[in-house]
Amino acid sequence: MVKNSNTQRTILDLAEALLQDKGFNGFSYAHIAEKLGVKNAAIHYHFPSKEELGCAVVQRYRDRFQLWINNARVKDLSPQKKLDWFFGIYTTLRADKGRVCLAGSLETDFNAIPDSLREQTQSMTREMLSWLQATLKEGKQLGVFQFNGEAGAKAALVLSSLQGGLQIARALGTKKFHEVVEQNKQDLLA
Amino acid sequence: MVKNSNTQRTILDLAEALLQDKGFNGFSYAHIAEKLGVKNAAIHYHFPSKEELGCAVVQRYRDRFQLWINNARVKDLSPQKKLDWFFGIYTTLRADKGRVCLAGSLETDFNAIPDSLREQTQSMTREMLSWLQATLKEGKQLGVFQFNGEAGAKAALVLSSLQGGLQIARALGTKKFHEVVEQNKQDLLA
DNA sequence: TTGACAACTTACTAACTAGTAAGTAATATA
C-alpha cells in the first residue's frame, strides 16, 4: 500500500500535541485516529500500546534535544544566546495553541502513567536540567550571568518557572508567561 | 441514618488528594467510593457531577486561602515570614506523598476539564498571584526584598517556580524542590 | 505472475467511565 510513508511520524506529532494539550489521560487512540483520518486499529499497528506510544514521543523529544545542543548552531553560541534559544522553545510552545511542556504534562500525571513512561520522563528532565546547569555555570564563569548559590539550584529554579509559567498562562494569559521569562533574564543580569 | 455526618467533607478531601495525585482525568468516582467504603452512587448523591465536585474542591481551597491571608496569624507577619508561610504550603504538599498544587494540576489538564472548573482555576490562580504580588511589593518597600522590575512579574516567577518545582520533584526527587525554594529566597535577598 | 509483506479496515471484547432511577433503612420531627 504505502499510502503515507510518514504515518508513524504524523502519529508521533499528533500524540505529542495531544499530550501537551490534554495530558496522558486526556487523549485516546480514537482522537489520534480521527485527526489522521484512519481507524484506531491503525494506530495500534504502529504503536501496539499507549505506553509504547508515550515512550516513543518522549524518546524522540530527547533525541531532538540532544541533537540541538550538540549541534554547532547551539553549541557555539554565547551563554546568553543559548539561554535565549532555550526560552524560545517555551515561547514557541505557548504560541502554538498554548501547549505546555512535555515534562510538565507527564510529571503532573506522574502517578497515573506507566512505569516505563515515568523513566523516560525522568531522563528527559534530567537531561534538560543538566544542560541548563552547564549553561548557567558557563555564563557565571564568563561574568555574563550573576546569581548566588549553585548553578544546579538556579537551573532548577529557571526550569521550574518556565514549566509552571506555561501552565499559569493557560489561566491568566500569555502576558504572565512573558513576565516569567523577562524576570528570569533580569534576575540573571542584575 | 447519619452514619457519617462529614462524608461530604471526606469526599472533598479525597477528591483534592486525587486531583493532586493523578489529575482530573486520572481519577474516577469509583476511586473515591472505594477509599470511602461506599458505592459510587453515594458520591453522586453528594456531588451530582464530577464538574460540580471539582468546582467544590477548588472553591473550598479558595475559601481556605482567603481565610488564612485575612487572619491575623498571617496578615500581621513580616513579609519574610509571610513568604515562608507561603513556601510552607508547597513544602507540605511535597512531603504529603508528593502531591502537586491544585493550580498546576488543573492548568495542565486545562483543555480537558469543564468550563466552570476552568473559571474556578482562573480565580484561584489570580487570587494567589495577587496576594504574592502584594507581599513582594510590601517587602521591597520595607527594603527586606530586593529585585528588579515589577512585583507582578516577580510574583509570576516565584509562583511558577513553586508549581513547576513540585512537578520536577516527582521526576528528580525532593531535593530539587528544596533547591527551587532556597534559590528563590536567595534571589530575593541578594 | 506469484507470493510475501506493509499498511491498513472491519468487527469485536472486556473493562471502565459518569450518571440515573428506584428502593431501603435509620433518624428527626410533628
Place this chain on the structure above:
DNA sequence: TATATTACTTACTAGTTAGTAAGTTGTCAA
C-alpha cells in the same frame, strides 16, 4: 406513632477506553 427526610444501596445504562483477531488491498521483489 406517623411521616418526612437524609444518606445511602442495588441495579442499571450509554458511551468511551485500550487492545485484539482476522480479513483486505496495494506494492514490490523474485
